[in-house]
Amino acid sequence: MENLMGYLGPPGTFTEEAARSYDKNGTFLLRPYPAFDKVFSAITKKEIDQGVVPVENSLEGSVNLTFDLLSGNTDVKIKGELLCRIKHFLLTAPGQTLSKIKEVYSHPQALAQCRIFLDKLLPDASRINMSSTADAAALVAQSEGKAAIASQQAAEFYGLEILRENIQDEPFNITRFFILALVDAPQTGDDKTSLLIGLHDKPGSLFSALGILANYNLNLTKIESRPVRSELGKYIFFLDIEGHRKDKKVSQALKELKEKALFLKLLGSYPRATTPI
């Protein structure tokens, strides 16, 4: 059987680019899924071996959804992370020029990230929101006077011309992706561990939980609180710490943390990504 890797589609989005970068040797067959939860259920049903979803600074959808799904009743674990530089391209159907563009289509975040470019070079063009950069690319492929902001991948997929490249306002726009599977990754010596803990909403409760990590000299690379919707007065915290759950000091800290928290769920340990691709 062929190895299958799912990703949050449609084809031509930055998530497809991330999946291709992760699968450097091309050993996986890529399969797009239309929604975050479809990627999760495809892994659970073993339709695919692993799946790629955006996590932070994403263009194709909400970060929250990835964390909501991970925190729910699922067996899916994080087995990898990937950092990608997001480059935006101004794309049109063949034969268009900048002066002909009356409308620019893209995901709202992509439009926002190219605001300075648009204000300067296309001040009179309408900016129209789409649900993904790939949908914007598909739409402009059939029309004159319309441009899309999307990835280079989308230009190839939809046969578009690149009118301008690297049009994002910030030169370094990095999106983080998770690689998900039914088991997390083995120790490599340079790992991260993602977890969530539930705490009472009272002064000092987070401080005292973080004290455990400080005691073991574990660096916290991400923290995010989320109110528990069904129970006011309780909070969930998503934490990323450096180290693998099987490393001695990590496993000891997690044990102490579990005693202090209302609950603790391990989301997975995986090799730390350092350089964006």
Add this chain to the structure above:
Amino acid sequence: MENLMGYLGPPGTFTEEAARSYDKNGTFLLRPYPAFDKVFSAITKKEIDQGVVPVENSLEGSVNLTFDLLSGNTDVKIKGELLCRIKHFLLTAPGQTLSKIKEVYSHPQALAQCRIFLDKLLPDASRINMSSTADAAALVAQSEGKAAIASQQAAEFYGLEILRENIQDEPFNITRFFILALVDAPQTGDDKTSLLIGLHDKPGSLFSALGILANYNLNLTKIESRPVRSELGKYIFFLDIEGHRKDKKVSQALKELKEKALFLKLLGSYPRATTPI
């Protein structure tokens, strides 16, 4: 001159509902803006007196964008917060029935939040992503066999029939909104303060900063880390604490925090929202 309140449009979204709820007495004229940054610049240019944007668990766009804009070079402050229960409605053009629906349109998060309902009652209908719930409502208004998941407000605005109400999987789906203006709010005795601090990315640095808040017995109601994109190895933290920046213990804690942090930016103090509307 009439008082003007801007909000993240289009009309018919949950953000419009939130703006109407906040302006109980109808003293403001509401004006939709097509993007987060347009709301901010309208406040700065004094086109509007205040603006309403979603902050957490939003359907119309990214939370991140609100925080990115607040953390940037802006004079805009948070002067209020609002919690709204998000209720989803299945809407169609007049005269449709459930059995005729072949396609369901909405924002990806709204579709995800109604997954159980859709799996049960419309298992064979395609689910199609739109950039907002209001865009979905506008689209189905002109067609047969199509339904939108959107707000009650959208049903009224686009003249749609409500086929089913409260179709979200979780009974309590709460979205938080900020009311923004050029000045924050005066003390009421039950306030919150939002701020961001920059810290070195090393073990214990957050722990030691939170120790200051714990010392003053200040409750932390939100925390979120964000890497500083241009400078790897540094982190920004968004914090919400209970109390007003003019309260004695808050002002003392902020002073100590400022000494410890790489930088500190006050985003505003405002009355705490307790019950969702």
